[in-house]
Each structure stands twice: as C-alpha cells, then as structure tokens.
Amino acid sequence: MGLHEWLVMPFGLTNAPSTFMRLMNHVLRAFIDFSKTFEIECDASGVGIGAVLTQDERPVAYFGEKLSGASLNYPVYDKEMYALIRSLETWQHYLRPKEFVIYSDHEALKFIKGQHKLNKRHAKWVEYLESFPYVIRYKKGKENVVADALSRRYTLLTTLDSKLLGFYHMKELYANDEDFGNMYAACENGSFEKFFRYEGFLFKENRLCIPQGSIRELFVLEAHSGGLMGHFGISKTLSTLHEHFYWPQMRRDVE
Template structure:
C-alpha cells in the first residue's frame, strides 16, 4: 500500500479527475477500500485517497508479469551467464596469452588455489572467469558493461563493479578507467558536475620599474660553457628582461645567489615576485630569505601557466 500511495503522490497531477485501475498481486491490499477498522496511518491514507477516482483490482502473481519485470533488479544475461561465442573465444585466447597459459599449467598440477579449471575456462576467486589478452575480448566486455542501453554509460565505479562481478584480468581497473574517460558519448552528453572555474583576473600593474618581477627557469638545454639552464627575470613595468645562465642542476641556494648577483645588485629588491611552483622557488631557504628581506612571493596556480604568461611568452621566444 505504501508503494501505491507514493505513486499517487508522484503522478497526482496526471490522475486527478480521471478514473483508473490499480492492479496488485497482494490480496490484502485489494480489500483496503472496504476495510472497516483502520489504524491512524491507514486513516491518513484513506483521507489522501479520497481525492482520486480509482479501483483496486487483485491480479494473481503469475499473471502480474509486467509489474514483476519492472520491480526486479535488472541483470545482464550476457554478463551473468557465459553464452554464445564468448566461451569459445576465451578458451582460444588462453593458449595465446602467456600469463593465463602458465596459470592453466599450475591449476592442472594443483599448485595454486586461487585459480582452477572448469569446462576449459580458468576461474578465480568469486567464480570469476579469467579473460585473456586476445583480440578484442576485454574491450568487448568493457563495452558491454558501459555502452549498452541497460547500463546507460555508467561511471567508472559502476562499470568496473558490473564487470568484476563475473570477469577478471590484470589491470582491469586501469583499462576500465581509460575506456570510460575516452568514451565519446560520455564526453558529449554528460553534464559537468564540477564547480566552475573562478574568474581570471590580471595581475595588478606595478607603479615603478622593478617593483614587480616575474621569474622562471628554462631547463634541459644543451650544455654550453658548463651551463645547462637559464633563469629568466622580466620586469613587470618596463618588460625589460634579464637572462642568467645557470648550471643544469642548479640548487635553490645557487639560484638565490645568482638572483642577488645579477638582479638585486643592479635594480634593488623587488616588492613582488611572481613565479611558478618550481622546486627552486618553493624551497624554505628561498621563501624565508625573501620574507626576511620584505619581498612577497606569489606562485601561479597549478596547471595555469597563463598566470605567469609574460615570462612564458619570453621563454618561447628565447627557446
């Protein structure tokens, strides 16, 4: 009866003013309209049902097949039971994939308890079938658990749970994740649930030369005179650039020494320094040094090089 009440509340705007029949395989529910003694909850139900023009009709469970089909949890027959050409393909693939081929030998010799043979198929814990790396077997099974209409392009967890309930192979998680991530239908039709990106705002313009600078490294360059990287320093106000050759394995201490020798010595200490999250700039020595000297260090947001776009553009020209 609770189900009937719920459905009438959901479809109330469709059913008001129309006569309809409620068919149920619960014989006790079919007598609800003529029941004389009611509990407080049943009385509230009767008060709600008084709005509708309906008839409760009993139908035996054997004849109520439509409701039974809709009320049961859907199971994939092709996943729950191995049918068709799939067993043949799996059996054939076991002889071509070296990993299950070795497991079959161990199972035949009784040297493993995790795997066993049954009807030519290799099973593991949970009575899951080992799927060899052969032709498109694995990809076809992932497609069956993700693309078909009854699963409706579910996410990674649901797809993997459905697949792992009956099948097994090494790195199944990674393959399912890659397949779902690259599914064209999911990318085109699914709604983005992530929080939208914040408003991008330009950095404030400095009022004097060398008040604010941007700093970056170009590394992995061919060695020349013992140097394998370049420290790029750009003045935010005048766009003047200073390029300092550095050793390929330049440490934070060495970077600080070169910065003072080639920048601070000529232009003084800047008030603001904008850089990416390179280990040279995130080391405690570097941050504590400039904090002590009164300069503010600003790091760009991860995976957003446009924060330090001025230096990135100079880097591309310099390279």
C-alpha cells in the first residue's frame, strides 16, 4: 500500500532538497572511466523517479526527481519512459559519444515503441531517445535494486514532505536522539551495518528511521485510523508502519 493512501494530514507542499544528490555525484564522478561502457537503470514509483548510471555495475552517478503536474498522472509505462528521458537529459554529455546500455524494469520502451501510432509525447520521447547510441536489455524489477530503492526513498521523503508541515526539520533530531544518535554519527562518512543517510535522513535499509517524540505517535495514529480507508487493527497498523518506517519497540507503541 502506498504511503500517500493513509497519510492525509492537510499540510503544505515544498520541494525536497537535492544537496545530497549533488554531493554524491561530485564524489562519484572521480570513478568514471570513459574507456568503459555506461549503463543506465531507471525506475518510477508514486511521485518520484530515480536512475543510476553505472560502469561494471558500480554506481558513478545518481539521479532523482519529484514528479509534478501532468507527469504525476502518467500511466506506469509513461513514468518509466519519462525516468529514462530525464536521465538521458541529465547525463547526455556522458552518453552521446559511445554506445551504452539501458536496463528497463517495466519494458516501457517495448510498449511505447510497439504502438502503431504514437501520440505527440511518445513521439517526442522516441525521437530524443533515437538520437543516442544505445542498446537495451530488460531486467526484472527485483533485479533492478539500486534504481528501485532510489526512487522509493525519494518517493517516501517527497510524500511525507507534502503531508507533514516542517517534516524536513525532523532530521535535526537524530544527532541527540537516544535511539539513533550514535548510529547517525556512525553513518557520517558512509553506511554502517544496515543504516545509512539519505538527504540527511537516517534509513535502515529502505525504511525511514523515526526519532523519539510526538512524530511517532502521529504515524501510529494515522496508520491505525487508515486515513480515509477505515479503521485498521493492530496487525494491519504494524504492517503498514513496518513497510516504511523503523524505530525500536514499534510493536509496543502500536499496541
């Protein structure tokens, strides 16, 4: 179940900062070897798209973007294709000189290029795509781990930011938090065990760590009420929270 289906608090909308992405790309750029083949993996999830540029399966650049306007209502194939087009626009200076590989999740390219008559948007995308020297290989979603995780984390943060006023200030609580303070410090220069920082937030695998305080109560109450979908019992509430978030003793707080 998508997080936006039950977090229905009427708060304002702001854009997620891209500082983390810029810093990561600055660091990873040093590992680019222009004698090797570039590979792109893309994914779209909810309100966000993500892509990773690799060489020999090693990331050399990341891309993430929040969907807005008409793109929010694109069908799955269009969102997948849009993720590819935006990554091509972002990395065209790397990709135009020599042949590269595109890995696709939902086979968006096969679907769109297989239509007998393209609409204007699809025709524009295909024309742009064909200006690049690419080959395509299809990869199952479960194999497309990096791009999928990137887009899902981006989607989670942008969704919360659109629902919770001041959500981005939550990351200021980690340093002095009893549950996560030490782990947050340990992840300053990279991942530690299963924890890492993304956009200044602490994650355990793909679950957002929630520091102590009233924000935990808010998430429990919203998950328990089911938003506009009706009342959830303890088991369903815990399952909903566990899918997206992490904090010690979550079951105790739900019960």
